[in-house]
Amino acid sequence: MVKVEKSPNYKRIATEEAFCPVEMLDLWKKVLASPDCDPGFNSLIGFYMSSTAARPQHIMKCLTDLGEQRLAHMDESGIDRQVIALTSPGVQVLDTDSAVSFVKVANDELAQAVRNHPDRFTGMIAIAPQNPAEAAKEIQRGTELGLRGIIVNSHTHGEYLDDPRFYDIFAAAEANGQPLYLHPNTPPRNMIQPMLERGLDGAIFGFTVETGLHALRLITAGVFDKFPKLQVILGHLGETLIFQADRIDYMHQATVRSNRYESMKAIDRKPSDYLRNNFVITTSGFAEEKPIRYVLDFMGADRVMYAMDYPYQHSNEQVIQLDNLNIGDEDKVKYFQTNAERVFGIE
Template sequence: MTELSTGGGIGYRRVATEEAFAPAEMLEHYVKLLRNGSGDKGFDSLWGFYLESQAQRPRDVRRRLADLGDERLSDMDATGIDHQVLALTSPGTQILDTATARSIAALANDAAAQAVRDHPTRFSALAAVALQDPESAVAELERAVTKLGLRGLIVNSHVHGEYLDDPKFWPVLEAAERLDVPVYLHPNTPTNRMIEPLLEAGLDGAVFGFAVETSTHLLRLITAGVFDRFPRLKLVVGHLGEALPFWLYRLDYMHTATVRAQRYEVLKPLQRKISDYFRSNIWVTTSGMAWEPAILFCRDVLGADRVLYAMDYPYQYAPDEVRAQDGLSISLDERRQFFETTATELFGISL
C-alpha cells in the first residue's frame, strides 16, 4: 500500500475543494428543527440520521465536522491532503429562518476565517450567506471576501424550495461576479415537491437524491440565462457535475428543439448551447467520485482545466480514493493541474 504524504514530494500538492465543517451553534439549531418539526422532509431524513444515530459513521462525521484543528489536520496528513477549501455543510444556513440564517452565516464565516489565520498553508474557506435576505447576503459576501479573505461563496442548493434562477437572488450572483470569486453549488436534499419517490425507496440522500436535486438546480440556472446575464460568473459543482456531463449531447439537442417549438413560455433562446457554459463558466470536482472512467470522461468532454480534485471530507474520508486518483492515467503535469494548479487559480489560493 502506497504511503500518502503531504509536501509536494510526488510532484504536486493535493488541494481538496469540497470539505465540510459545521459550527456547534448551527448544529444546535438543527436539533431544534428536528424536535419541533419545522424542517422539510429531506432535512429530517438527512440530519435525523447524522444527529441522532449512534452508529459509528454518523458519530465520526459529527465529530469531524466540528473540528477545525488537530483531528482535521491529522486526517489531512494521513491522506496526503496539503490544503482544504472549507465550506459550511449542507443545508447550511438555508434551512433556517432569516434572522437565524444571518447570524449563523456571520458566525460560520468568522470561524472559518480564524481557522485560515491559524493554519494559512492548510486551509482556505468559502463564505456562507443568508440567501433568504439577498440584500444582507450581498453585504455578508462582501465582508467575507474583502475583510476576512474568504475565497468564494458556498450555496447549498435550494433555499426553502426556491432556486437561484429566481431573479430575486441575482444580486448575490452579481456580487460574486463583481468580486471575482466562484460560487460552489453544493447539494441539498430534494424539496418536499421532489423527494417522495426517492424517500420511499431510500434514495433521497447522497446515493442519488442529491444528484437529482442539484443537477436540476444547475440546469435551471443555465436555461434561465444566468450565464448570459453574468458572463464572468464562475460556478463549481461537485460529484463530477452531478452526471450532467454525460447528458450534454441530449441536453443541447432537446433544449434547442424545445425552444424552437416554443413549447414552454419559460424556455427562452440562449446565447450559446448548454454544453458551452460547462466549458466556459462551470468547473466540476471529483468529490465522492473517485472513479477513473468518469473522471477521464469529464476531462475529455469539458476540458482538463475544468476538472479538479475534492475529497468530500468528512462524509467520504477514504485514503484509497486518494491513491486511486494519484494513479489516474494522465501525465505528471496533468496530475499537478488536476490536484493543485486548477484549484489555486480558481480559488485564488497561495500555498
C-alpha cells in the same frame, strides 16, 4: 486506514471539504423539533445527529473540528490543503433572520481557522440566500475576511437561484471575483417523497438529481448571459450533466423552437457551452478512472479539480487510486493543485 505519503510532484488540494460550528447543531435541533420539519432535513440531519452507527458518529465528530484532528486526518491522507465550506444545508434551512445572523458567526469561525492555519486551510463564504441583499453584503465582508469562494447548498426552502430576486448574489460574486460552489442539498418537499420511499434521497441519488436540476435551471434561465463572468463549481463529476450534455443540447433547442414552455426561451449559446465556460468540476466522491477521464476530455484539463468530500467520504485508498490516474503529468498537477490555486486565488 492506510497512510498516504505527500506527493513529491504536486500539492493535493481538496476542494469540497465540510465543517459545522457547534452552535449550528443547536439551531438544527430546534428545526428538527418543529412540527413542520422539512422531510429532507429530517432524513439527512436527523439521521446524522441521532444515529449511533460508526460512520455518522465519525462524521459529526469531524465536522465540528477545525484544528488538530482535521490536520491529523489531512496528514494521514496526504492532503496539503483543504478548501472548507459550511456543511449542507448550512443556514439555508433556518428562518431568514436566524440565517442572516448566524452566517456571520460561521464565517468568522472559519476565517479564524484559516488565519490559524494559513498554509493548510482555505475557507469559503457561507451566505443566507433567504435575503439576497444581505447575502451580497456577506460576500463582500467574507472577501475582506480573506475567504475564497461562495458556498450555496442548492435550494433554499425549495427556491432556486435562477429566480431574478437572487441576482444580487451573482452580481456580488462577479464584482468580488468569487466563484460559487453549488453543493447538494436533499430534494425539496415537492420532489423528495418517491426517493424517501426507497432511501434514495441522499448522496446515493437524490443529491445529484436535485443539484443537477439547479445548475440546469441556471443555464436555461439565461443566468450566464446576464452574468458572463460568473463561475460555478459543481462537485461529483458535474452532477451527471456532463454525461447528458449532448442530449440536453438537442432537447433544449427542440423545446425552444416548439414554444412549448413560456419559461424556456432562447439563450445565447448551447447549454454545453456554458458547462465548458462557466463551470468548474470537482471529482468529489469519485475515484474510477473512466468517468473522470471522460469529464477531463469534455471540460478540458483546466476545469477539473480534486476533492475528497471530507468527512463524508473519507477514504485514503481513493487518494492513492487518484494518484494513479492514467493522465499526463502536467494535467495531474493541474488536477490536484494548480486549478484549485487559480479558481480559489490560493497563493
